[in-house]
Amino acid sequence: MAERKTIVGGNWKMNTNRAEASDLAGAVSEGFTNGDQADVFVCPPFPYLIPVAERLSANNGNLVQLGAQNFYHEPNGAFTGEVSLAMLQDLGVSTVLTGHSERRHVIGETDVLINEKTLAALEAGLQVVLCIGETLEQREAGKTNFVNAAQLSYGLAGVTAEQMADVVIAYEPVWAIGTGKTATPEDAQKAHQFIREVLTHGMFNETVGQSVRIQYGGSMKPANAKELLSQPDIDGGLIGGAALKADDFLAIVNAG
Ligand SMILES: O=C[C@H](O)COP(=O)(O)O
Secondary structure (H helix, E strand, O other): OOOOOOEEEEEOOOOOOHHHHHHHHHHHHHHOOOOOOOEEEEEOOHHHHHHHHHHHHHOHHHOEEEEEOOOEOOOOOOOOOOOEHHHHHHOOEEEEEEOOHHHHHHHOOOHHHHHHHHHHHHHOOOEEEEEEOOOHHHHHOOOHHHHHHHHHHHHOOOOOOOHHHHEEEEEOOHHHOOOOOOOOHHHHHHHHHHHHHHHHHHHOOHHHHHHOEEEEOOOOOHHHHHHHHOOOOOOEEEEOHHHHOHHHHHHHHHHO
8 A cells, every 4th residue: 555644734714913823833843843754734824924934944944835725726817806826836835725615615616616726726836735525414414425526526627647646635524624523533534435435446546546645624633633643544634723723733743
């Protein structure tokens, strides 16, 4: 079985202010010193990308990579309020999120837009974390696998097997995000195994299926990280609330 390097991301969402973002970036990058152990990235709010980038580059040679929570897929033009991939790359961003459940369900992003964004980011040479996951209603209706397979196949339509080297999947059951309810390690493992199956037999091939990294997201914290991360198909975490405290985030990284 392929060795997959653990990958842990901090998604700060719409939290922190300038000083807090800078301090958090400083503490995370000072505390993460072993790049062989895991790939680590943080996604601050847009206005704080520059101060965060400065703090990350001051410590341990940018071991903690800079990520962006959002972007628009067009290169430039009349798109009021939007930020392009080139602008983000200018600031040192190397990873972007697509399909996060808050963008799907709160902001209203469609599968078509998520796919356009995923393709554009891969084309630009960025690492893409495609987030997928079912709502509670969908889970209770027995549609968990159906929803995850559909979000995978819409989100990755047109992506080549070669490009999959730059794709990470984040499985985030919507009912577990920010709620304190975590999927049990067994439930999470089942979903991750299914996702790997779809990538292997439904969409790509064995190489892609075995090498793609699948993060779990949804109330992951130091107390449950080890058990989740020890499941065979869970390769890391996409962390929201617990990423806002450097000690908690680093404890999750160290649990991997
Ligand atoms: O992007 C992160 C996920 O939405 C998880 O958020 P959470 O750890 O606050 O549940």
